[in-house]
Amino acid sequence: MSARTSPTSQPITLRRAVARDAKRLTRLVRGSGAYQGKYAAAVAGYRVGPDYIEAHRVFVAVGADEHGDRVLGFYSLVLAPPELDLLFVADAVQGRGIGRLLVAHMRSEARAAGIDRIKVVSHLPAEDFYHRVGAVRTGTAFANPPAVPWDRPAFEFRIPPG
Numbered sequence: 302m303s304a305r306t307s308p309t310s311q312p313i314t315l316r317r318a319v320a321r322d323a324k325r326l327t328r329l330v331r332g333s334g335a336y337q338g339k340y341a342a343a344v345a346g347y348r349v350g351p352d353y354i355e356a357h358r359v360f361v362a363v364g365a366d367e368h369g370d371r372v373l374g375f376y377s378l379v380l381a382p383p384e385l386d387l388l389f390v391a392d393a394v395q396g397r398g399i400g401r402l403l404v405a406h407m408r409s410e411a412r413a414a415g416i417d418r419i420k421v422v423s424h425l426p427a428e429d430f431y432h433r434v435g436a437v438r439t440g441t442a443f444a445n446p447p448a449v450p451w452d453r454p455a456f457e458f459r460i461p462p463g
Contacts, residue, residue, distance in 0.1 A: 313363070314363050315360055315361070315402070316361060318354045320351035322372070323350050335427065349387070357377045374403055375387070385458070388421075401433075419457065422453050422454075423436075431456045
């Protein structure tokens with residue numbers, strides 16, 4: 302667990318997700334403003350279940366509020382093959398450095414696991430974010446209807462040895 306102060310002006314703790322986080326992570330995915338309109342179908346039935354959390358390296362960024370810990374964002378690192386499977390930041394706190402913090406943590410986890418490259422298939426609205434945090438465009442993941450009826454940019458994070 303690590304605590305940092307972020308531009309949100311509240312301490313943010315990054316911790317490993319646990320089964321009881323599943324419903325909150327699912328709500329964050331389904332409620333994401335990036336998946337409104339034509340993209341809504343992609344997450345309508347999506348579920349981050351306890352089994353998924355147990356099988357992968359899922360980390361959450363939490364901040365304290367009057368109700369306890371508030372989930373600000375999360376990511377999921379799949380080790381084999383190495384892929385950043387999910388990365389979400391709550392709409393209300395986007396633009397405050399939480400995504401950048403999650404990516405830095407993901408890079409650290411990958412380095413510790415001996416991984417030198419992490420694949421990412423980006424959602425179209427997140428393409429600029431991945432450029433800004435150092436991912437390199439490697440190609441295009443082509444549409445796979447009905448689940449994903451649009452092409453998506455493919456990226457890679459290169460993880461230098463630590």
